[in-house]
Structure formats: C-alpha cells, structure tokens
Amino acid sequence: MKKHILISLLSLCLLSACTPTPQAPKRVVLAYVTSWSTVMPNPEYLTHINYAFGHVTDSFNAVRIDSVERLQAIVTLKQQKPSLKILLSIGGWESGRFSEMAASEENRLAFAADCQRIVKEFDLDGIDIDWEYPTSGVAGISSSPDDKDNFTLLMRDIRAAIGTDKLLTLASDATGKFIDFAAIEPYVDFVNIMTYDINNPPYHHASLYRSEMTNGVSCVDAVEAHVKGGFPLNRLVLGIPFYGRGIEGIGFCNYRNIIQLQGYNHL
Numbered sequence: 001m002k003k004h005i006l007i008s009l010l011s012l013c014l015l016s017a018c019t020p021t022p023q024a025p026k027r028v029v030l031a032y033v034t035s036w037s038t039v040m041p042n043p044e045y046l047t048h049i050n051y052a053f054g055h056v057t058d059s060f061n062a063v064r065i066d067s068v069e070r071l072q073a074i075v076t077l078k079q080q081k082p083s084l085k086i087l088l089s090i091g092g093w094e095s096g097r098f099s100e101m102a103a104s105e106e107n108r109l110a111f112a113a114d115c116q117r118i119v120k121e122f123d124l125d126g127i128d129i130d131w132e133y134p135t136s137g138v139a140g141i142s143s144s145p146d147d148k149d150n151f152t153l154l155m156r157d158i159r160a161a162i163g164t165d166k167l168l169t170l171a172s173d174a175t176g177k178f179i180d181f182a183a184i185e186p187y188v189d190f191v192n193i194m195t196y197d198i199n200n201p202p203y204h205h206a207s208l209y210r211s212e213m214t215n216g217v218s219c220v221d222a223v224e225a226h227v228k229g230g231f232p233l234n235r236l237v238l239g240i241p242f243y244g245r246g247i248e249g250i251g252f253c254n255y256r257n258i259i260q261l262q263g264y265n266h267l
Contacts (some may be wrong), residue, residue, distance in 0.1 A: 028190060028237050032089065033074055035066035040073070043081040049074060050128045050169075050192075054090040054118070056097035061110035063090060063118055075123055087167055088118060091130030096141030098131045102150035112154070112161035119162055126167025127158060128192070133178040152183040159187040169237075174198050174222035182230025191231055195219040196241040205245045 030048035031041055041049065051071050054063045065071055065088065078084050091098065101107045115127045132139050134147035144150075159168050171192045172179060181191070196206045203215040210218045217225075219238060227233050244253050250261075 030192065030237060035070050040077070043077045043084045046084065048085045048087065048125075048167075049077070050087050050089040052089045053092040053095060053130065054088045055092075055095050056090070056101050056111065058097070060097055060101040060104065061107040062114040063088075063111065065118070071122060078123075085125040085167060087126040087128045087169065088115075088122070088124055089128040089130050089171070090115075091132060091171070093132055094139045094141065095130070095132070096139075098134070098154075099142045099144050099147055099150075102134075102154045103144060103146060105153075108150075108154055108157050109161075112157040115158050116161040116163075119166055124166075126169065126189070127162060128167075128169045128171065129155070129158070130171040132171070133173050135178055148178065148180055151178075152180055155184045155187040172226065174217045174219075174225075176222065176225035176229050179229070181226060185231055188231075188235075190235040190237050191226060192237045193219075193222050193226060193239055195222050195239045197245070198222075201245055201247040206239075206241050 028048055029046050030050060031046050032050045032052045033039075033041055034052045043049075051074055052066075054065045056062075057064050071088070075086055078086065101111050118124065119127065131151065132141075134151045135143055135145060137143040155168065155170070162168065167189045168187060169190050169192060170179075170184075170188060171194055174193060174195050176193075198207070198217050199205050199215045202213075204211075204213045207214040207218045209220055223233070223236060223238065226236055242255050244255070244258050245251065246253055248264075253261075
C-alpha cells in the first residue's frame with residue numbers, strides 16, 4: 001500500500017493588491033533573499049527584494065547586517081532592473097533586542113538613524129522590520145507588555161529618519177494581534193502578512209480558506225484580521241510559500257522536489 005503524505009503548498013511568491021503610496025507600485029511581487037544562500041534571484045520576476053537579515057545590535061541602538069558582501073551582491077541586481085526595490089529586513093525568528101531598543105527613546109532614535117545610514121550607504125530603497133513578535137517571547141526573545149505601543153513609536157521614528165521617499169514595511173504574524181495597525185498606518189507603505197507556517201502537518205500550513213485541513217487561521221482570516229485592525233486592504237501583501245511541509249519523514253520540501261516524490265498518494 002502506498003503511504004499517504006499531506007503537503008502544504010502554494011506556488012506563488014508574495015503578492016499584493018494595489019498599493020497607492022508613491023513609493024510602491026500597483027503590484028508587489030516580493031521575495032525574501034537570505035544571507036546564507038548563494039542563489040541569485042531573477043529580478044525580472046520581482047518588484048521587491050527583502051534581504052534577510054539585519055539585527056538589533058547588543059548595544060540596542062544600531063543595526064548589524066548578516067554578510068555585507070551578500071547584500072552588496074544583491075544590490076547589483078538593480079543594474080539589470082533599475083525599478084527593482086531592495087530593502088534590508090531587520091529581525092527574523094529568534095532575532096531579539098527589539099524590546100529593549102524600542103523601549104528607550106535614545107536607543108530608538110539612534111537605531112532609526114542607523115537605518116538611515118544603512119539605506120544611504122548600501123543604496124537601498126527602504127527598511128523592513130521583522131520583529132517576531134512585539135509583546136511575545138515565543139521565539140525566545142525578550143518582550144514587554146509595552147512592546148505594541150513602542151513598536152508604533154519605532155515605526156514613527158524610522159519613517160522620520162529615512163524620509164518619505166524610502167519604503168518602510170514590516171512582516172506581520174497571520175493573527176495580526178501583536179501590532180496596532182491603525183496607529184502605524186501613517187508611517188508604513190505596506191505590510192507583509194506571514195501567511196505561511198501557520199499550522200503543522202497534517203494540517204495545511206498556508207490554507208486559503210478554513211476547512212477540515214486548517215487548524216486555526218487561514219489566509220482569508222489573516223487578511224480580515226489586519227483590515228479589522230485598521231490597515232487598508234490595498235496595502236497588504238499576502239505571503240505565499242514556494243514549499244510544503246509534510247509528515248512521514250518529509251519535513252520541509254521545495255515545490256520542485258514535491259512534484260518528484262514517489263510512493264505517495266495525492267490527496
């Protein structure tokens with residue numbers, strides 16, 4: 001008998017509806033490009049690249065970049081496509097020190113100023129904040145009940161530092177519960193919703209709608225939560241994975257490998 005495997009899969013990148021801000025095009029097709037990879041994306045398929053990652057320094061008042069050389073190489077892609085927007089994404093899972101930085105006005109302003117320095121030094125188009133998550137220590141990072149309010153102050157201060165001609169974006173948990181979206185709306189160009197890795201197998205990790213294969217939030221639920229929280233629908237970017245997650249020893253699996261799997265039933 002063939003084994004059964006449940007794979008969560010959607011084969012798009014990050015895609016949004018229209019975004020009316022002057023800095024963002026009508027469509028956003030964005031990819032996170034990591035510091036630990038050597039893969040160079042084809043810029044013809046993208047409007048934006050988020051370079052992952054930068055981090056809050058141990059002094060709580062500046063930015064440390066993973067592999068400066070890799071970031072510089074990614075920036076050269078703009079020579080092939082001048083309209084391509086490249087941002088530094090600061091944070092990521094288990095990347096901490098946000099809470100301490102944002103709680104201090106002195107540290108917050110210094111951090112914002114360093115964001116501006118980096119944008120200018122590396123010829124970037126903006127900053128993406130990937131704090132996972134304000135008020136939550138689930139990733140093993142420090143947190144405080146004041147993080148939600150301090151996150152708003154942080155976005156305000158970064159916007160003031162980098163100016164209105166640069167992009168300021170963020171990655172948001174699918175539930176939308178960690179951020180005051182109505183408060184940050186004046187400072188942010190668009191929000192990237194992490195509608196992937198929402199559930200573990202055998203449940204779908206990026207389901208569009210709720211079903212018997214969804215153990216919690218779906219993509220539709222996530223979008224509705226952000227809109228209800230006060231952020232405009234046409235400035236939300238939906239995160240869609242190019243990979244699946246399975247059981248029976250499969251684990252993480254890229255789409256190109258999923259279609260080659262043998263000995264499993266397609267459900």
